[in-house]
Amino acid sequence: MSLAETLDKPAFDQSARAGTATASAARRRAGRRGPAGPTPLGSVLLGLSFPFALLVAWWWAARLGLVPEQILPAPATIYETLSSLIADGSLTTHLEVSTHRVLVGFGLGALFGLVFGAAAGLSPTVRAFLYPPVQAVARVNVLAWMPLLTLFMGIDEPLKYVVIGWSAAIPIILGTARGIENVSPAFRELGRVLHFNTRDTLRLVVLPGAVPSIFAGLREGLANAWQTLVLAELFASFEGLGYLMTWGRQLFQLDLVIIAMIVVALAGLAMDLGLRWVERRAQPWKRGTRDVH
């Protein structure tokens, strides 16, 4: 998923920190900065530099009148519109409605995805049963199902939950199943030598080993949920950020469209950061790795 992957950059940093003592000793010799990459602050600044440059270019283009105001409104216009949208509370309402839809849809998708992904990862029979349809469905955009789903579910909230949950569930199923399947055979063998029962094996070998892949699936699912939200709201809604976009497009008020895009991007980013925080909390062995000798 492009969004999830682009935002993945700092994970680099983290895996380097989780390296062996030898690696950290080597980094120590190479100085604080080391050859691994920029410092945490540096990578944040680096990440902000491109959007900032774009903003400056945009501002200049508007100031010099390079692009007609109707097509690309000036940053100042955007700011004014944003202020009034915040002032009359409509932006908050749209954001709340959309966030609620994403959370419910993603929650359903995550629940479904984790359960079926785990079943597929643990049981070859379930995998053989589940994988062909999931793989096939994964190739048909969920929007293509919308006309059909509308006939069954109507056009109200449940439709949006199902469509968002559906798009989120697919990477979560695949990530969870893959994570469990790929648990190291060497560790499974160790479990046999140490007389682990099924519960020990799940708790001490399978689950912790699958955590990174499960979270990769969850984050991709979350990115899918936001993308599908916008499309679902374009299709059938009278509230929400996707609706704000449609409305702005119909009124030829592109400032509304741009604001909705920015808010969607920031909300998605914020929730992704939240998931990454949970992921770090779930893997204390990767956190705070420092030399203890």
Added chain:
Amino acid sequence: MNAPFHSPSPQAPATAVPALDIRHVSKAFVVDGKAVEVLADISLSVEAGSFVSIVGASGCGKSTLLRLILGLDLDYAGEIHLDGRPVEGPGPERSIVFQEHRLLPWLTVEGNVGAALLHSGLDAAARRRSVAEHLELVGLEAFAKAYPAQLSGGMAQRVAIARALANRPRFLLLDEPLGALDALTRLRLQGELKRIVAYEGATAVLVTHDVDEAVFLGHRIVVLHPRPGRIAAVLEVPEEARADRSSPAFVALRDRVLELLGVSLGEGRAR
């Protein structure tokens, strides 16, 4: 700690029942539809408390033999008996140190050692005590709360040794346990391993391709020839050789083993 302090002599009484008895074991794998024999007619008996080193070139089936003793693979010809009972699967009286430390990255050092005691029948306090004792034995009591990623290779392997010993196994299997370490760490850990195994009184089977290590640690050395793995010779290690790496007995035995392994000593000395 009141662990039995064994100081087994290489000349154990002939009447002793062998603790580990391997009888005519052969093992073949099927590769591309063809059976490839990896072990051919291996017979070996090891008396309780003794340390046997198995040396051989890579691919002579050394590790396979350990997997069979461990009970991870039951598909072979011949018989393996522990105290007169056939091996039917992994059991708590046997443990292994692998070439890689194979510590679970998500458990702390004490968590990894404690994982060996989950089904030991000990209560939580006794398990904690055993973990602490064994970490002390390998000199890592200060690192109990560290994660494996924070340890050096030598330290991680010491944790793996502590884990293998935590349940007080009667049989300790060592699959090139020091093979992945640098030369200095390896020498130091060889000394530690000898002390620890003697202290615990376990019967040990070490698989290695390091001849010095085999001579230094073993009461007996089993030399394997490869493809298929078969016993070329079984040599007793004189106490003098085990005690001192520069003794004439050590050097003589090492040269004898190298010769059996087909290493031409003349060339080695000329370089």
